[in-house]
Amino acid sequence: DQQVKQNSPSLSVQEGRISILNCDYTNSMFDYFLWYKKYPAEGPTFLISISxxxxxxxxxxxxxFLNKSAKHLSLHIVPSQPGDSAVYFCAASEWSSGDKLTFGTGTRLAVRP
Amino acid sequence: NAGVTQTPKFRILKIGQSMTLQCTQDMNHNYMYWYRQDPGMGLKLIYYSVGAGITDKGEVPNGYNVSRSTTEDFPLRLELAAPSQTSVYFCASSYTATGGSYEQYFGPGTRLTVT
Structure with a gap:
């Protein structure tokens, strides 16, 4: 059961425009959300979080942005730059589980020059 | 600071062989984690540790063992390698206190192939 879902496996955006990456979750106990960025052959790096x-x-x-009623969060990148091209993972945690994170499957962002 | 380091970077194992993936962090973090990432999938937690001497299972612990004798080191052991363990393995660490941010710092990963 995928508790954190990123339904768009890829996204292509023109340099200078806005990139919007989406994430949905099913576990209503999640109370902390993070976005990680991953370049090829590297480990994920923390980008931004929200309580x-x-x-x-x-x-x-x-x-x-977090919409708790819809169990949806989104990451906006403005303006997008070619260096933003990477895989972006959404992750979620619940207070009672400590630091254990549940990750989505990732969205590959390509920013075209 | 080197952050989180992992060795080896790559490894090919034959079915039934064993190996240890090494992980070291120099940030004095109390929590450490092992994840695996299969192609097109998110990271899945294998084991984690909240401090030296304390470990617990994550979502996919079968076929793996861990130990945590020091704050810095958190090795992952594969005893009888199987093709299903072909994956990229990431070690991570975090500092957790009351009201912690849950930000985890990741190593560069170990790409393991079992044939």
């Missing part, structure tokens, strides 16, 4: 007490968190060009 369930918020509905938006910004860090430079990256903004994460």
């Amino acid at each position: 369930s007490i918020k509905d938006k968190n910004e860090d430079g060009r990256f903004t994460v």
Whole structure:
């Protein structure tokens, strides 16, 4: 049972435009959400996170939005740059499980120059 | 700081062989994790540790063993390698305190092929 879903395996965006990556979850106990970025032959690196007490968190060009009623979160990258081309993983955690993360399957973002 | 280091980077095993994947972190993190990533899939938790001497199973622990004798090291042992264990293995660590951010730091991964 996939508790965290990223239904778009790939996304292609023009440089300078907005990239929107989506993530849905089924476990209502999840209360903390993270986005990781992964380049080929490297480990994932943390990008941005959001707690369930918020509905938006910004860090430079990256903004994460959380819609708890829809069990949906999205990552917005504005403006998109070629260096953003990578696989993006959504992950979720619940307080009672400590630091254990449940990952989605990833979305491969390609930013075209 | 080197962060999280993993050795080896690549390995080919024959069915039934055993090996240990090494993981070391120099950030004094109390939590450490092992994940595997199969093609087109997300990362799945194999085992984790909340501190030296304490380990627990994750989502896919069968066929693996771990130990945590020091804060820095968290080796993953495959006793009888099977083709189903062909995957990329990632070690990660985090510092957890009350109200922690759950941010995990990952190593570069070990690509294992079992034939």
